[in-house]
Amino acid sequence: xxxxxxxxxxxxxxxxxxxxGKTSDGGNTRLLYxxxxxxxxxxxxxxxxxxxxxxxxxxxxxxxxxxxxTLASQASIVTGSHIDTVSSGGKFxxxxxxxxxxxxxxxxxxxxxxxxxxxxxxxxxxxxxxRFPLAFWGSGSITGRYEQADIDGLLDAxxxxxxxxxxxxxxxxxxxxxxxRTDIDCFIELHIEQGQVLxxxxxxxxxxKAIVGQRRFTVTVEGAANHAGTTPMxxxxxxxxxxxxxxxxxxxxxxxxxxxxxxxxxxIEAFPNTANVIPGKxxxxxxxxxxxxxxxxxxxxxxxxxxxEQEQASQLGISVDQWADVAPVAMDADLxxxxxxxxxxxxxxxxxxxxxxxxxxxxxxxxxxTALLFVPSKGGISxxxxxxxxxxxxxxxxxxxxxxxxxxAY
Amino acid sequence: xxxxxxxxxxxxxxxxxxxxGKTSDGGNTRLLYxxxxxxxxxxxxxxxxxxxxxxxxxxxxxxxxxxxxTLASQASIVTGSHIDTVSSGGKFxxxxxxxxxxxxxxxxxxxxxxxxxxxxxxxxxxxxxxRFPLAFWGSGSITGRYEQADIDGLLDAxxxxxxxxxxxxxxxxxxxxxxxRTDIDCFIELHIEQGQVLxxxxxxxxxxKAIVGQRRFTVTVEGAANHAGTTPMxxxxxxxxxxxxxxxxxxxxxxxxxxxxxxxxxxIEAFPNTANVIPGKxxxxxxxxxxxxxxxxxxxxxxxxxxxEQEQASQLGISVDQWADVAPVAMDADLxxxxxxxxxxxxxxxxxxxxxxxxxxxxxxxxxxTALLFVPSKGGISxxxxxxxxxxxxxxxxxxxxxxxxxxAY
Numbered sequence: 001x002x003x004x005x006x007x008x009x010x011x012x013x014x015x016x017x018x019x020x021g022k023t024s025d026g027g028n029t030r031l032l033y034x035x036x037x038x039x040x041x042x043x044x045x046x047x048x049x050x051x052x053x054x055x056x057x058x059x060x061x062x063x064x065x066x067x068x069x070t071l072a073s074q075a076s077i078v079t080g081s082h083i084d085t086v087s088s089g090g091k092f093x094x095x096x097x098x099x100x101x102x103x104x105x106x107x108x109x110x111x112x113x114x115x116x117x118x119x120x121x122x123x124x125x126x127x128x129x130x131r132f133p134l135a136f137w138g139s140g141s142i143t144g145r146y147e148q149a150d151i152d153g154l155l156d157a158x159x160x161x162x163x164x165x166x167x168x169x170x171x172x173x174x175x176x177x178x179x180x181r182t183d184i185d186c187f188i189e190l191h192i193e194q195g196q197v198l199x200x201x202x203x204x205x206x207x208x209k210a211i212v213g214q215r216r217f218t219v220t221v222e223g224a225a226n227h228a229g230t231t232p233m234x235x236x237x238x239x240x241x242x243x244x245x246x247x248x249x250x251x252x253x254x255x256x257x258x259x260x261x262x263x264x265x266x267x268i269e270a271f272p273n274t275a276n277v278i279p280g281k282x283x284x285x286x287x288x289x290x291x292x293x294x295x296x297x298x299x300x301x302x303x304x305x306x307x308x309e310q311e312q313a314s315q316l317g318i319s320v321d322q323w324a325d326v327a328p329v330a331m332d333a334d335l336x337x338x339x340x341x342x343x344x345x346x347x348x349x350x351x352x353x354x355x356x357x358x359x360x361x362x363x364x365x366x367x368x369x370t371a372l373l374f375v376p377s378k379g380g381i382s383x384x385x386x387x388x389x390x391x392x393x394x395x396x397x398x399x400x401x402x403x404x405x406x407x408x409a410y
Numbered sequence: 411x412x413x414x415x416x417x418x419x420x421x422x423x424x425x426x427x428x429x430x431g432k433t434s435d436g437g438n439t440r441l442l443y444x445x446x447x448x449x450x451x452x453x454x455x456x457x458x459x460x461x462x463x464x465x466x467x468x469x470x471x472x473x474x475x476x477x478x479x480t481l482a483s484q485a486s487i488v489t490g491s492h493i494d495t496v497s498s499g500g501k502f503x504x505x506x507x508x509x510x511x512x513x514x515x516x517x518x519x520x521x522x523x524x525x526x527x528x529x530x531x532x533x534x535x536x537x538x539x540x541r542f543p544l545a546f547w548g549s550g551s552i553t554g555r556y557e558q559a560d561i562d563g564l565l566d567a568x569x570x571x572x573x574x575x576x577x578x579x580x581x582x583x584x585x586x587x588x589x590x591r592t593d594i595d596c597f598i599e600l601h602i603e604q605g606q607v608l609x610x611x612x613x614x615x616x617x618x619k620a621i622v623g624q625r626r627f628t629v630t631v632e633g634a635a636n637h638a639g640t641t642p643m644x645x646x647x648x649x650x651x652x653x654x655x656x657x658x659x660x661x662x663x664x665x666x667x668x669x670x671x672x673x674x675x676x677x678i679e680a681f682p683n684t685a686n687v688i689p690g691k692x693x694x695x696x697x698x699x700x701x702x703x704x705x706x707x708x709x710x711x712x713x714x715x716x717x718x719e720q721e722q723a724s725q726l727g728i729s730v731d732q733w734a735d736v737a738p739v740a741m742d743a744d745l746x747x748x749x750x751x752x753x754x755x756x757x758x759x760x761x762x763x764x765x766x767x768x769x770x771x772x773x774x775x776x777x778x779x780t781a782l783l784f785v786p787s788k789g790g791i792s793x794x795x796x797x798x799x800x801x802x803x804x805x806x807x808x809x810x811x812x813x814x815x816x817x818x819a820y
Contacts, residue, residue: 195640212639216685226790228674228697229622229766230605233665235790240675244657251651255643264638265650266685268678268692275626275676275695282678285685287638356639380636380645 008107010394013099017043017083018091027088027385028095031131031156033061033165041083044098044123051106053121058179060141061125061171065102067109069118069409075185077408079104079401080122082138082360086130090387092192096375096394098123100190104402108410115409117185127360132162139363141179148172186335186408187364190373190401192389194357196380204396205343205350206374207336210291211362212260212354213328215300217286219246219307222317225272225280236278240270242316243282249306250286257299260354261290291328291354329362332369339371342403348396357382373400418517420804423509427453427493428501437498437795438505441541441566443471443575451493454508454533461516463531468589470551471535471581475512477519479528479819485595487818489515489811490532492548492770496540500797502602506785506804508533510600514812518820525819527595537770542572549773551589558582596745596818597774600783600811602799604767606790614806615753615760616784617746620701621772622670622764623738625710627696629656629717632727635682635690646688650680652726653692659716660696667709670764671700701738701764739772742779749781752813758806767792783810 007013020043021029021036030037041063048055048065055065063083066076081097101121108115124142129135132154140146151162166172193199198206223237247265254263267285290296307318336352343350353374355361361372375397378388417423430453431439431446440447451473458465458475465475473493476486491507511531518525534552539545542564550556561572576582603609608616633647657675664673677695700706717728746762753760763784765771771782785807788798 193640194637195642196645197640197642200645214639227604227767227792228676229624229672229699229768230603230607230792231672231766231790232605232607232669233661233672234669235606235610238661238674240657240678241661244654244661244675247650247654248658251643251648251654259642259644262639262641262643264648264686264688265654266638266680266687266689267683268650268680270676270678273677275697276674277676278674279676287685289639356641357637358639380641382637382640 008103009391010096010099010103010398011391013047013103014091014095014394017095017099021085023088023385025088025385028085028091029087029089030083030085031087032084032126032137033169037084038169041123041125044083047102048121051102052109053105057171057176059171059174059176060137060166060179061169062138062142062179063123065121067105067114067119069116070114071116074117075183076118076120077185077188077405078120078122079188079405080124081189081191082124082127084126084128084130086128086383088385089383090385092387092389093194093382094127096192096389097190100394100398100401103398104405108402108406112406112410117409119405119409124360131156134162136360136363139360142181143363143367144180145363145366184364184368186332186369187361188371188373188401188404189359189361190397191359192382192387193374193377194380194382195377197353198374198376199378199380201351203349203351204375204393205348205400206353207340207343207350208331208355208372208374209336209352210328210330210354211359211372212289212291212356213293213296214287214289214324214326215296215322216324218283218321218323219286220281220283220319221246222281223279226278228276228278231278237316238278239282239316240279242310242314243284246307246310246318247284250303253299253302254288258290258295261295261299262356263288289356293328326358329365331361331365331371335369335371338407339373339404342407343400346399346403348400371404373397418513419801420506420509420513420808421801423457423513424501424505424804427505427509431495433498435498435795438495438501439497439499440493440495441497442494442536442547443579447494448579451533451535454493457512458531461512462519463515467581467586469581469584469586470547470576470589471579472548472552472589473533475531477515477524477529479526480524481526484527485593486528486530487595487598487815488530488532489598489815490534491599491601492534492537494536494538494540496538496793498795499793500795502797502799503604503792504537506602506799507600510804510808510811513808514815518812518816522816522820527819529815529819534770541566544572546770546773549770552591553773553777554590555773555776594778596742596779597771598781598783598811598814599769599771600807601769602792602797603784603787604790604792605787607763608784608786609788609790611761613759613761614785614803615758615810616763617750617753617760618741618765618782618784619746619762620738620740620764621769621782622699622701622766623703623706624697624699624734624736625706625732626734628693628731628733629696630691630693630729631656632691632729633689636688638686638688641688647726648688649692649726650689652720652724653694656717656720656728657694660713663709663712664698668700668705671698671705671709672766673698699766703738736768739775741771741775741781745779745781748817749783749814752817753810756809756813758810760810781814783807
C-alpha cells in the first residue's frame with residue numbers, strides 16, 4: 001500500500017484510489033464492506049496519515065482525517081464524500097470529494113499552519129445503496145438517521161446481512177468510536193456534477209442552492225386488448241394510445257411549470273406486447289424532481305386533474321402508485337453565499353444551481369448547515385466507466401473548497 | 411367417430427368438431443399435420459359422406475365434399491374455410507365456415523335436389539401459420555401460390571419439416587389428387603367476424619367488400635440516455651418523449667385519414683428501461699391496415715414527412731424498418747352484390763364492411779371471383795377460448811350462404 005504520492009495533483013490521487021475495485025470495463029466497483037471497499041478505505045486512512053492528519057475510524061467504518069484547531073472545544077468543520085461506488089461506476093463519484101477535501105486541507109495547513117477551528121476530512125463508508133437496500137449508511141449513522149437496530153434483516157443479493165458484513169470487516173463491535181456525532185459545525189461536500197449544466201454554461205464551479213425533492217410513480221393505463229385488424233379506431237380502448245398522450249403531457253407539463261423541473265418516464269411495459277394486438281394495459285414509471293415542495297405538489301395536483309379528465313374522456317382506467325417521496329433539502333443560505341463568494345474571489349467562474357441527484361449533504365442538512373460544490377462532468381456522464389472530469393476542473397474544485405475552508409476555519 | 415349428428419343446428423356440429431384438439435382452458439389446438447388435426451379432418455370427411463356428398467382429399471390434405479351439378483363440365487363453386495386453429499384458439503374460427511357450408515349445401519340438396527352447377531364444400535388444411543412459418547398452405551396449394559418445392563426447409567419449433575409432417579399423415583406422396591385446381595368458378599367463405607362491427611351495428615350479416623392490406627414496421631427513436639435528476643429538460647434527448655409524440659400522432663393520423671383506417675402500436679421497448687434514467691432508445695411496432703393501397707401509401711408518405719420534421723426539430727434519430735407488406739384484396743363486386751341481395755331477401759339485416767383480418771378468400775382472390783360473409787363475434791373476441799357466436803347468428807350465416815349458393819348453382 002502506498003501511503004503518500006509524490007504529487008499534489010487531485011487526478012493522481014483519484015487514479016490511485018481507482019486501483020481498488022477496478023473492473024475489466026475500466027470502471028470501479030466498491031460495494032460496502034467488500035474486500036475492495038476495505039482496501040480503499042484503508043488506503044484513504046493511510047493517505048490521511050501521510051498528509052499529517054490524525055486518522056481514525058468510527059464503528060461503522062467511516063474514516064476521518066483530523067487537523068485539530070488551535071481554539072479549544074470548537075465543533076468540527078466536516079468535509080468529504082463517500083468511498084463506495086455503484087457497480088461498474090466511475091472513478092470520480094464520491095472519491096473526488098474525499099481527495100479534494102484532503103488536498104484542500106493539506107494545502108491550507110502547508111501554507112497557513114493549523115486552523116483555528118478543527119477540520120475533519122471524512123471518507124463516508126456508504127452512500128449509493130448498491131449492495132444493501134439502504135442508502136446513506138455513512139452519513140445516516142453520523143447524523144443519527146440510522147442506528148444499528150435499523151439494519152436488522154437488511155440482506156444483500158447473496159443473503160448476507162449488513163450487520164454480518166460490517167462485523168466481518170472489523171466494525172460494528174465497539175472497537176471504534178460510536179458513529180453518531182453532535183459536534184459538527186457544518187458539512188461541506190465537493191462532488192462532480194453528474195449533469196451538463198456547468199459544461200453548457202462554461203462555469204467551473206456550481207454552488208447548490210438545494211438538493212431537489214423526488215417523487216416516483218408507476219402509472220397504469222387499463223384499456224381492452226383487441227385485434228389490431230378487426231377493431232375500428234372508434235371501438236378501441238387502446239392503452240398505448242392513452243399512455244402516449246399522458247407521457248407527452250407529463251413531459252410538456254414539466255417543461256412549462258418551471259425551468260428547474262424535471263420529469264422522466266424511464267420504464268414502460270405494454271401487455272400483451274404483441275405487434276398485432278391493441279394493448280389492453282400499459283404501465284410506465286414517472287420520476288419528478290424539483291427543489292420546491294410546493295412545485296412538486298402543484299405538478300401532482302395538475303397531474304391528478306389531468307388524469308381524471310382523461311379517464312372521463314377515454315373511458316379507460318388510469319391508476320397511480322407512488323413508491324418514493326424524498327423531500328427537497330435546502331443548503332444553508334449563509335454558507336452557500338460564502339462558498340459562492342470564496343470561489344469567485346479565487347477568479348473561478350461560478351454559478352448557483354440545483355442538485356438533481358441525491359448526496360450525503362442532504363442527510364447532514366438535518367443536523368447542521370451544509371454546502372455542496374460541483375465541478376463539471378464531461379457529457380454529464382456518471383455511474384459509468386466513462387465518467388470524467390478534466391484535471392484543471394478537479395483543481396478548480398480543490399481551490400474553491402480551500403478558499404471556503406480558509407474563510408471558515410482560519 | 412360419429413359420422414352424422416341427429417340435428418341440423420350448426421352449433422351442434424361446431425361443438426362436435428371442438429372435441430378434436432380440445433385444450434384444458436376450453437380452447438382448441440389443431441396445428442397442421444398433428445394427430446388432432448388429422449382426426450378433425452377425418453371427422454369432416456365422414457360428415458361430408460354422412461350428408462351424401464362425394465368426399466375426397468387432395469394431396470396436401472384439403473378435404474372436399476362434392477355435390478355434382480346436373481349440367482356437365484361446369485367449373486365448381488367452392489365454399490368453405492380452414493380446419494386448423496391457432497394454439498388455444500376458439501371453436502368457431504375456420505370450423506364455422508366448413509360446417510356452415512356443409513349445412514347450407516345439404517339443406518339446398520334436401521329441398522331442391524341436385525344443383526345445376528357443381529358445389530364443393532372444402533375443409534382447407536391450413537390457414538393460420540401457427541405450426542410452420544407459412545400461412546395459407548391449403549388455399550395456397552389449390553391456387554398455385556405454393557408448390558411442394560416452396561416448403562423445403564420449413565421447420566416447426568421441434569425441427570420437424572412441413573414435408574415430413576405431411577408425409578407422416580399420408581399426404582404428399584401422390585396418393586391423392588394434386589391440390590392445384592384451375593376449375594374453380596368462384597370461392598365463397600363464411601366466417602365469424604373476429605371484430606365488433608356487427609355487434610355494434612346490430613346487423614347479422616356482414617359482406618366484405620375487401621380484405622385490408624397490412625403493413626408492419628418497427629420504429630426506433632435514438633436519443634441519449636442520461637441521469638433523470640441532473641439533466642435539465644432543455645438538455646435532454648429523451649427517446650421516450652419523442653416516441654410518445656410519434657405514437658400519439660400516428661394514431662391521430664389513422665383516425666383522420668379515413669374511418670376504415672386502423673393503426674396499432676402493440677409493442678414497445680425502452681432502453682435501458684430504468685425509472686431514473688432518461689431512455690436513450692425506444693423501439694415500437696406499428697401495424698397499419700386499410701383496403702386501399704393508395705390510402706396506405708398516403709399514410710406512409712405523411713408518416714415519412716412527419717418523422718423527417720420531428721428528426722429535424724428534436725435532433726434525435728428516427729429509423730423505420732418495414733417488415734411486412736400485404737396488399738389489399740378486393741372481393742368480386744358482382745358476387746359481393748349478389749351475396750348482399752340474397753342475404754337481404756332472406757330478411758336478415760345485412761351490411762357491407764371490410765375484413766381487418768386475413769382469410770383464405772384473399773388467396774382465392776387471385777384466381778377467381780370471391781365473396782366473404784361474416785356473422786357477429788361476441789365482444790369481437792377471437793383466437794381465444796372465449797370466442798363465441800350465438801346459435802341464431804350461426805344459423806343466420808348458414809341461411810345467407812344458402813341463399814347465395816341457390817342463386818349461383820340452381
